[in-house]
Amino acid sequence: MEFQSTPADVSVKIFVASSNGNASDGPRLASERRITPSWTVLQTKSKLETMTGIPPSNQRLLMKAPGRENQWIEGDDRIIGDWQLMRGCEFEIHDTRPAAARPNFSDLSEVEKYTLPTSTYESLSDTVLSWKKSQKLGRFDPSARTPEEILSEQVEKDRTEIQRRGIELSKRAIILPSSPPHVRRGTIRFIGPVPTIPSAGPKPTSPDGPAPLWIGIELDEPTGKNDGSIGGQRYFTCPQNTGVFVKPEKVEVGDFPPLGLDDLEDEDMEEI
Known part of the structure; x- marks a missing residue:
């Protein structure tokens, strides 16, 4: 062979x-x-x-x-x-x-992901959390103010501004900064907290906690952002796009009569 x-x-x-x-x-x-x-x-x-x-x-x-x-x-x-x-x-x-029958190995949405339990993470000694604890930073700082304290300070500041500026319901006001001919004027319709406005600052730990104060104004012209409602909650009523909410320091109260037809014609002539 x-x-x-x-x-x-x-x-x-x-x-x-x-x-x-x-x-x-x-x-x-x-x-x-x-x-x-x-x-x-x-x-x-x-x-x-x-x-x-x-x-x-x-x-x-x-x-x-x-x-x-x-x-x-x-x-x-x-x-x-x-x-x-x-x-x-x-x-x-x-x-x-067919494409539908092929496994998609790049789709990670169905992949089970491991989540470290909070108790385990807090017990580790080589994490950012443990470093913050040792350095007494953030919420571990014994002198740090609580969210309620920060919010209470903001509310007190808002009340002081409201009183100092003479902000009251039905008074006429302009929104700062304003300079002719772009002066937004209107009537104050609301003063108080607006919890449906998202805030980037600290959040109250309870619904009854302190909340920043806002001023709701019905503008003379449709240069606003709402009709007196925001986030599905109504605070006052006005035509669409004539309502706006601003902080007290952005409001100047004074003798600002509504713009009449003659005023509008004069402003148009000034822009020609």
Whole structure:
């Protein structure tokens, strides 16, 4: 019996075509695999499944070899060596499954994520929290004011401004800063807290806690932002886009009569 040598394995680069089937858009996977020329095409696809996750029945192989035209490898029972494997060959694998049937490994929304329990985090000694504790920063500062104290200070400041500026319901006022001809004037319709206005500052720990004060003004012209309601809560009533809420320090009370038709015509003439 004559001895027959085993064909030498050939190192082949493996690429998976992009999801639209065009590898020029960039492969989704690039690797390298030693291929034995005596394998059948089906055996080769089975080996490649462990690398790509694509079932053999859904693989279509395109072989690229230096100096030769690209060839589709067809026939699962044929020997892969029939395509004359050589150094520098590449297999481009096309997934024939519909896009909806392919697993999306880039979608992390369904991946279970580990969350460190709060009690465990607080017990660690090499965290930002432990550093803040040791440095007595933030809420660990014994001299730091509580959110209620900060809010109470703000409310007291607002009350002082309201009293100092003579802000009262039904009084006429302008919104600062104002300079002719862009002077927004109107009538004060509301004075009090507006909890539906989002605040970036400290939040009260209870609904009955202190809250900053706002001034609601019905403007003479539709240069406002609401109709006296905000966040689904009504505080006063006025036509749409004539209502506005401002802080007390932005209000100047005075003898600011509503603009009449003659005033509007004069302003238009000044802009000509």
